[in-house]
Amino acid sequence: MTQRFALIIDPVHADEERADYADSFTVVDATAPALSVGELSTQRGDGVFESIGVINGHAQEVIAHLERLANSAHLCDLPVPHQEQWRQAVAVAAAECSPGEAVIKLILSRGVEHGPTPTAWVTAAPASDFSRVRGEGVRVVTLDRGYDLDVAERAPWLLLGAKTLSYAVNMAALREARRRGADDAIFLSTDGFVLEAPTASLILRFGDRFVTPAPAGGILHGTTQLSVYEYLSGRGFETGYDRIPATDLPSADAAWLVSSLRLAAPITAIDAHPIPTVPALTSDLNHYLLSPRD
Secondary structure, rough: OOOOOEEOOOOOOOOOOOOOOOHHHHEEOOOOOOOOOOOOHHHOOOOOEEEEEEEEOOOOOOHHHHHHHHHHHHHOOOOOOOOHHHHHHHHHHHHOOOOOEEEEEEEEEOOEOOOOOOOOEEEEEOOOHHHHHHHHHHEEEEEOOOOOOOOOHHOOHOOOOOOOOHHHHHHHHHHHHHHHOOOOOOOOOOEEEEEEEOOOOEEEEOOOEEEEEEOOOOOOOOOHHHHHHHHHHHOOOOEEEEEOOOOHHOOOOOOEEOOOOOEEEEEEEEEEEEOOOOHHHHHHHHHOOOOOOO
């Protein structure tokens, strides 16, 4: 892969079963215009997506990403994507990736306004270099997300549990963090509980127990966080999900932001309060996350 690769998917019904879906993909020039001006993904952010890390041509945690894509589609009243069709599309894109790290993005939108079908496509491109943040860590600030912890149950139309294309708030939070002299942010609920980062999950260490905010209250269940927990459990550590008060953050013995592309980035400070780092464990985590995982 030189720069980018793209293919358009002709969505099939979720209950359609066949061995080969190759005839439902169309490879397109990734540098050429491909979307209609009436496309709702660009007009309204009306769609869902996933970003899959690729290591030396191996797409990581594909099924977990496809299951989350399906959940997001369900929450947004979009047709549920056919898992096998999309798995084959991911395999085609991964085969185009050069050695090293790359990213495959899956996008499912409501399509053209008043159109008959959704629009679906897959892209592949070289990943950004995250080696510095994996090694040096990130400073974060806490930001009020504007909702209490139970809002997702009361107002499901806010789509807080879906990975939607509407990322303006997330990007605004990152800009605000940088204005405050930090690298990233951690969202807090209005009633004082820890949520997630704009583009990552949060894992905290207290002694030999590792904890992440429970995937409720509109928190996206992180695929990389699940992989980290699998690794930590294998080493005999206790892992869990809790409602974590924001007041507990300064007492953490270590903390990480984890995501499919950045992998495990140690947090060095929260609201200018220093957080201890564990370089050897961080290195082990990233070594594991860079290994092939299905």
